[in-house]
Amino acid sequence: MKRSLGSILLIFLAGVVFAGLFNVGLSATNTTEFCTSCHTMQTNLREYQETVHYKNRSGVIAGCSDCHVPKPFIPKMIAKVMAAKDVYHEIMGTISTPEKYQAHRWEMANRVWDKMRATDSRECRSCHKISHMDLAEQDRSARKKHSRMIEKGQVCIDCHDGIAHELPDEPDDEADDETEEAE
Numbered sequence: 289m290k291r292s293l294g295s296i297l298l299i300f301l302a303g304v305v306f307a308g309l310f311n312v313g314l315s316a317t318n319t320t321e322f323c324t325s326c327h328t329m330q331t332n333l334r335e336y337q338e339t340v341h342y343k344n345r346s347g348v349i350a351g352c353s354d355c356h357v358p359k360p361f362i363p364k365m366i367a368k369v370m371a372a373k374d375v376y377h378e379i380m381g382t383i384s385t386p387e388k389y390q391a392h393r394w395e396m397a398n399r400v401w402d403k404m405r406a407t408d409s410r411e412c413r414s415c416h417k418i419s420h421m422d423l424a425e426q427d428r429s430a431r432k433k434h435s436r437m438i439e440k441g442q443v444c445i446d447c448h449d450g451i452a453h454e455l456p457d458e459p460d461d462e463a464d465d466e467t468e469e470a471e
Contacts, residue, residue: 314364318351318357319352319353320333320351323351323352323353323356324352326374326378327384328378328383328385328386328388328389331386331389332453335453336453339451339452339453340451341354341355341451341452350415350452354411354415355411355452356371356400358407358410359414377392383396390456393456393457394456394457394458394459397449397453397455401449404443404445405445405446409444409445412443412444412445412448413444418434418438
């Protein structure tokens with residue numbers, strides 16, 4: 289009996305230590321410093337540092353993880369696994385230079401925007417809640433758009449897609465080019 293109680297206690301303590309180390313690891317990989325430690329993320333860092341999410345009159349900063357990593361555990365784990373592809377492509381050289389990064393930027397941005405649309409801009413709404421917006425304090429255009437966005441089925445990214453990073457250049461559509469040449 290003593291031996292099984294000791295084993296259970298040991299397993300419990302090992303679980304607590306593992307959970308603690310796991311949480312420390314997750315926290316460390318959610319920092320902007322970690323996210324921008326890869327060479328190719330320096331472009332994103334410079335762009336982000338010029339936005340209201342980085343520098344503003346209140347001093348509140350939204351870091352990389354605030355926009356790109358969900359708060360709920362299961363979606364967070366999925367996002368962490370999916371982020372491994374960026375590290376893979378950095379190591380494999382797919383996006384290892386500014387030119388290569390720019391060549392893939394439209395595609396990468398659209399994946400992020402699609403994810404934000406699929407989650408109803410969940411990460412945006414963790415800070416920006418429509419129900420807490422004082423529409424009377426917004427300019428006329430913003431007030432009009434924000435008051436109608438829910439009925440129109442819009443999400444934050446539908447209007448604010450360039451809020452933290454420069455918008456990538458949309459690639460030329462070869463089919464359009466061929467059509468124009470034929471005319």
